[in-house]
Amino acid sequence: MKLDGFGLFVKDLAKMITFYRDVLGFEIQEDLDTANVYLIKDGTLFMLYGRNDFEKMLNRKLEYTKGFNGHFEIALYVDTFEEVDKRFNEVVAKGATPVLPPETEPWGQRTCYIADPEGNLIEIGSFNKPFER
DSSP: OOOOEEEEEESOHHHHHHIIIIISOOOOOSOTTOSEEEEEETTEEEEEEEHHHHHHHHTSOOOOOOSSEEEEEEEEEOSSHHHHHHHHHHHHHTTOEEEEEEEEOTTSOEEEEEEOTTOEEEEEEEOSSOOOO
């Protein structure tokens, strides 16, 4: 098996499309009244699904975390420590919820955390060099 991508099950799809498109700069073409969003971000499939639609498809009710979601994070990489600080300030100014301001960790990474409108954690980090896979 190969990893294809990951998806978020969201309560308010229009609000989440707006956040990921306008605050984080994801290239989302779908209208705000869509049922699903599929996009490629830096070679990774990223999907947003409306919770109600997904529950109807499964024919069962699911439970969801409220507040900050500590089950996973979305990690975004930038090339420099300065860019971590700059991007943190930019996305907070655009409406992201600040969770942890930029800090340089003992393992050499500068990192910070924000949350999307439904509490999913997003890390912005750097090891002060271009991304290597």
